[in-house]
Amino acid sequence: MKDDHKNFVIFALLAAVILFGWPTIQHWIFPQQNPAPTVVEGGKTKVVPQPGADPAADSPQALRDRQIVLAESPRVQIETPALRGSINLKGARLDDLVLTKYDETVAKNSPPIRLLSPGGAAGGYFAQFGWQGAGVQAPGPNTVWQASGTKLTPTTPVTLTSTSQTGQIFRIELSVDQNYMFGIRQTVANVGTTPVSVTPYALLSRANRSTDADQWAAHVGPVAVANRAANYINWKDIESTPEQLATTGGWVGYSDHYWLTALVPDQKVPVQLQHRGTAAQAYQADYQLAQPLSLAPGKKVTYSSRFFAGAKEVKLLEHYEDDAGIVQFDRAIDWGWFGVIEQPIFYYLDWLFRLVGNFGVAIILLTLTIRALLFPIAQKQFASMASMRAIQPKMKALQERHKDDKQRQQQEIMKLYKQEKVNPLAGCLPMLLQIPIMFALYKVLLLTIEMRHQPFVAWIRDLSAPDPLTPLNLFGLLDFAPPSFLAIGVVPILLGVSMFFQMRLNPAPMDEMQKQIFSIMPWMLMFMMAPFAVGLQVYWITSNVVTILQQQWLYSKHPALKEPVKKEAKVK
Known part of the structure; x- marks a missing residue:
């Protein structure tokens, strides 16, 4: 009970830091997002004046x-x-x-x-x-x-x-x-x-x-x-x-x-x-x-x-x-530090756009291309996850045996990894590779004028801006626009849902704190991603859907991942 209480406190503090500290981090790390060119009010899509392009443009005087x-x-x-x-x-x-x-x-x-x-x-x-x-x-x-x-x-x-x-x-x-x-x-x-x-x-x-x-x-x-x-x-x-x-x-x-x-x-x-x-x-x-x-x-x-x-x-x-x-x-x-990634992404995305004529579809095709290139790495990730899953009982037994000697505990766990030929970091590689790709795509959507005012479907009139449609005004039926920090659009909600179903397919971690973090992470990401370009969210949603299908197939190849973790085994 004491450990559970401690884990809950740590989890609550971590969640608070992410939720309340994210706007500051986002403003410092990421460029400010292009303002949405439209809002949905009274059931109608209305164009938002953009005087920033010319301070005097909208003034007859x-x-x-x-x-x-x-x-x-x-x-x-x-x-x-x-x-x-x-x-x-x-x-x-x-x-x-x-x-x-x-x-x-x-x-x-x-x-x-x-x-x-x-x-x-x-x-x-x-x-x-x-x-x-x-x-x-x-x-x-x-x-x-x-x-x-x-x-x-x-x-x-x-x-x-x-x-x-x-x-x-x-x-x-x-x-x-x-x-x-x-x-x-x-x-x-x-x-x-x-x-x-x-x-x-x-x-x-x-x-x-x-x-x-x-x-x-x-x-x-x-x-x-x-x-x-x-x-x-x-x-x-x-x-x-x-x-x-x-x-x-x-x-x-x-x-x-x-x-x-x-x-x-x-x-x-x-x-x-x-x-x-x-x-x-x-x-x-x-x-x-x-x-x-x-x-x-x-x-x-x-x-x-x-x-x-x-x-x-x-x-x-x-x-x-x-x-x-x-x-x-x-x-x-x-272009900044990631120019070596951003420029190829731009050229390929621009080529896809000219091929299909819709920028949102081009982003989906870009996502499919990236996931296809990363598929061999994903296979290795699942093999690593299966191996880690298999040694979980032995790890738990080691943790219990050496719970009063953390240094010895770590030494024994590392020895176990070496004996079983398991790399605990291998499962993180696809996510680590996705981070620079997502940041590069974000900057491409934000910086390049070729993406400016590119529509996708329905109410999405600019993929380089946030989603203007939000349930807080009943999807535009109420005649008001909510504050930007509360305006969670439909596309971010879909992102949260897709992330929720993706994480449900992952093996449940044994640690209670990890379980709590993973359970709330999709909805935290939903709030964190809401101010970002719709195009980036379309990329992530497509990536999540592909990951769900990919996981279903890989689980069939690694059935051990679906088996419940056995209770502690004795370690010699």
Whole structure:
């Protein structure tokens, strides 16, 4: 009775630590989950506004203010299959850009994602290109440039021109591809009578931090690649001390959860990358050449660079890295420690999705593939469990014989393992292998934009977000949304049920404390997994169902596992 009471106290403390400490652990270890794009209220699925994608997107007043600002200066329109916006001829700024392929929400009439906004409007965010120099009056932020055309498209580049009073002609030739990459050619022609020294630069100005959360496992904020190393920088760090990086090859910019802006200098010319900020949370990323360019009378010089403004599509980033030679451009996605697992999972999952057309089905097929690969290990696990089951009576007898000498008890048990050729850790291997796979899949679902707003069935409109349907409001019949920490969705409940039936098939442990832990574990996991992506829960449910079928078959091969444990046997 004393031991039973002690075990119960330990079990209760362990359960309390897991239930109440899990939110803190989850927030520290795992990236914050994407918010659910819908809720189910009054029996209907309602779209949840997602202002985080653009702080001013859902505000008519903000949109009206932006339109006023846009009308204050002459502009060149931008129109591509992926982008729409305009170039501000005052200051030669790219400050008006929306991503036409991506919407704010899953609603049919949702506005597209706005990435760039002009200074003076809500969410000011723009790129600017120019020169600094000695003996030259370079165009400034108030200079109004002359444009060679009225619209920038993939087939119609535009050249901006400005002539200085010191005798130099400045040109910026702008081009854009079918996706999100702008080509920038900055040219200075010295038509004066004296030599000048010029340094081309580019800057990104951002009036506010991103509304996406920056976490240790999913970086959001300033980013730079210098000397073939990715630097994920905290907002707060650059508010007090600028981050300066000298490099040849690399880039500098800002990474949101799904979106990226990046200044890409000539990859073969030494430059100084820089991030800086203010206490008022205004930020600037920029670069300039390490050495100025000397320009004699009658000569001209051209400097070529790029500017990326768009979605962090995995294959597109890798295309720019491989074909355009942009050093480590794929590091815009913070894969982290498990990148070696995450990227193959992404490619295989993406291939399955393109094959079947439904992302939920693709996750199920991925699960079946993983379980098939792990099946030989599962067979060894069951053989090990059968062996452990067979020696349980001998172990119990040893524990009773040496209950007052724990050290001797452990020595005798280890000796028994060696005699019977049993490895007690072999049964843990499949679970240990599943942990990095599940974490990798979790990050793939969370980080990659290819998974964003992908529906599955019925009410599940986004597999990268939690399940919005919960019995706490009678599955949406009551017109209210419960707090997130209580909103246990239907899919997490199915996960708990599948885990319950799976654990019922396992041999009952002899230790009472273990029995108690195993009996409540499915329902604890149900609460713990509820805030996670539905896609991850679909993976786990499918894995549990496969495990149940697999166990039924393996039990037929190892019937000893179903036999009740015999009472203590005498140990010689």
